[in-house]
Amino acid sequence: MRKALTSTVLAALLLSVSPLLTHEAAAQSKKSVEQTSSTELNAAVKATIETIGTVMPDIKDYEIISIRKNEETTVAGKIEVFQIEMMGAPHPVKPNYAYLRINADTGELIIAEIQNGLPSTNSPLSDQEAESQASTYLETLLGDKAEDYTFSKVYTYTLGENNDKPVTVVTFESDENSVHLALHGNGELGRFLKDIYPPE
Numbered sequence: 343m344r345k346a347l348t349s350t351v352l353a354a355l356l357l358s359v360s361p362l363l364t365h366e367a368a369a370q371s372k373k374s375v376e377q378t379s380s381t382e383l384n385a386a387v388k389a390t391i392e393t394i395g396t397v398m399p400d401i402k403d404y405e406i407i408s409i410r411k412n413e414e415t416t417v418a419g420k421i422e423v424f425q426i427e428m429m430g431a432p433h434p435v436k437p438n439y440a441y442l443r444i445n446a447d448t449g450e451l452i453i454a455e456i457q458n459g460l461p462s463t464n465s466p467l468s469d470q471e472a473e474s475q476a477s478t479y480l481e482t483l484l485g486d487k488a489e490d491y492t493f494s495k496v497y498t499y500t501l502g503e504n505n506d507k508p509v510t511v512v513t514f515e516s517d518e519n520s521v522h523l524a525l526h527g528n529g530e531l532g533r534f535l536k537d538i539y540p541p542e
Contacts, residue, residue, distance in 0.1 A: 382409055386449025387424055394442065394454045397479050397531050401440045401456065404428035411446055416538040417519070422446040451483055454534040466508035466527050469496045476512035476523040479531050490516040 383391075395402045408427040413420055424446045430438040443453035467475065473493055481488045491514035498510045508527045513520055524533040 382411070383424065384446075384449070387444050387446065390444050390449040390451050391426075391442065393483060394451070397482050398440065398454065398456050400430065400438075401428055404430040404438070404440055415540065417540050418538070423452065450536075451534065452536050452538060454483075454531075456532060466498050467510045467525060467529060471529070472496050472510040472512050472525055475525060475529050476514075479523055479534070480514060480521065483534060484521075490518075491521060492516075494520065 391401075405428060406426055407429050408425075410425045412423055412425065414423045422445070424442075424444050426442040426444065428440040428442070432438055440456045441453065442451075442455075444451055473496060477488075477493070480491060484491075494513040494515045496510060496512050498508055500508050509532060510525045510527075512523045512525065514523075515521075518538075520537045522533075522535045522537065523531060524535075526532055
């Protein structure tokens with residue numbers, strides 16, 4: 343049964359983590375993975391970006407326009423995190439902006455979000471379809487660590503001017519944290535979020 347999202351999860355999944363850059367600003371700050379020094383993005387982080395590209399294939403054509411490295415506090419302690427913004431050529435339908443948050447040392451994926459476009463279908467995934475598709479994405483993104491997570495719940499909400507573009511959120515739980523995957527009605531992954539931060 344679908345229920346309303348909790349305010350915390352809904353806010354986390356709907357609000358942009360980073361402001362969208364203008365195309366002018368993007369043009370001034372573009373850099374590709376190849377142009378980024380190994381001191382900024384190590385092999386583990388680059389491998390994670392490549393893995394994300396298998397489930398969000400549009401980002402393969404995007405360029406990195408901003409990289410910031412911050413120290414953040416998680417429930418397990420302090421870690422260094424790369425916040426990476428990517429942008430592709432403007433497109434009338436497909437998203438052309440992505441935001442990634444990756445552990446700078448281990449390459450652990452924390453957030454992967456692709457936006458600027460709305461799902462093309464008005465029909466939501468069924469709970470069974472959403473769970474199955476989200477499980478596949480989870481296995482791809484986390485590898486063997488996906489075995490630590492068990493399915494928890496499915497929620498659906500809507501976006502768009504007419505409130506008719508469905509997004510289904512599938513949550514998986516482990517002993518350490520939870521993972522939320524937001525899927526459009528066509529099954530495409532819009533966002534991956536690993537909840538590793540302490541409550542505010």
